[in-house]
Amino acid sequence: MALTFEQHDSQGDADSSIGTDTESSTASVSASILEYRRSLGRMYHSDKFTANYCFPTTINNEFADRYPSTEVIGTDLSPCQPQWVPPNLRFEIDDATQPWTWKEDYFSFIHIRYLxxxxxDWNSLFREAYRCCAPGGWVQSGEADVTFRSDDGTTELEPIFKTYQKLFVDGSRILGNPFFVHDLQLEAFKEAGFTDVETADYKFPIGGWPKDPKLAEVGRFVKATLENDLEGYTLMMWQDVCKWPKEEYEVFLMSLHKAIRNPKVHSYMTVRYVYGRK
Known part of the structure; x- marks a missing residue:
């Protein structure tokens, strides 16, 4: 599924949500889980779990709110979860790149996003998801592509977009972790053994340029979110991973903000969701 755009002319315990089963390897047994990695004034997941995750920590509990009759378990690499959560939600500190700690056929639905x-190894990730999914259950994976695109070629007006993409191409090579994973998602689902595999591709406009009022509103939110997070997305990748000249970073960041605000550019990014049933 794809979209085509038309543009305008111009009260409980603070830690009650954290799993405490001492028999589980996900249990918190050490203050080391609070040892965040700090770089360039920002906080990242601890080196205990990974030195390769380059985005600041975030999480939400919307799924548990929407489905109050279900038991929801959220996992993350750091204890950065909110204190107030729905009663049907709990969090565990775990690393999805390691063997999963749950028994076979445990979950009826597994949602994986923005990894x-x-x-x-995406094949290994989805093999673990398949193992832990109950027969008849579903696994869903949603991943964005960081490339700025346009159907009318207007992204070519801003060469800084190519620098942005090269940053992640080079970073992917250095880290050994792919940032452009849409094809890998689909292949890994099939390799894991899922059936009824489907994909849904979405375009997220950046800015209010689409003629459709709803898409224009989406675009304004995407633009605001992206501008707010650009430094968090790129700073560590630029200086720590790629080791590009530090004195050039601020110019890069300002140029990127300027490009995103250019009303002549009708840019968007893509997100692919892949679904599969066990």
Whole structure:
């Protein structure tokens, strides 16, 4: 599935949500889980789990709110979860790149999202998801592509977009973790043994340029979110991973903001969701 755009002319315990089963390898047994990695004024997941995840930590609990009759388990690499969560939600500190700690056929639904750049072996990831998914259950994977695209060629007006893409191409090579994973998603689902595999591709406009009012509103939100997060996405990749000249970073960042705000550019990014049933 794809979209075509038309553009305008111009109250509980603070830690009650964290799993505490001492028999599980996901249990918190050491203060080391609070040892975040700090770089360039920002906080990242601890080196205990990974030195290759280059985005700041975030999480949400919308799924548990939407499905109150289900038991929801969220995993992350760091204890950065909110204190107030729905009663049917708990969090565990775990690394999805390691063997999963749950028994076979445990979950009826597994949602995996935005791990591009942090997974070396996508086949292994989805094999574990398949093992832990109950027969008849579903696994869903959603991953973005960081490339700025346009159907009318207007992204060519801003060469800085190519620098942005090269940053992640080079970073992917250095880390050994792919950032452009849409084809890998589909291949890994099939290799793991899922049936009824389907894909859904979406275009997320950047800015309010689409003629469709709803898409224009989406674009304004995407633009605001992207501008707010650009430094978090790129700073560590630029200086720590690729080791590009530090004195050039601020110019790069300002140029990228300027390009995103250019009303003549009708850019978007793509997100692919892959679904599969066990």
């Amino acid at each position: 591009f750049g942090s997974i070396k």
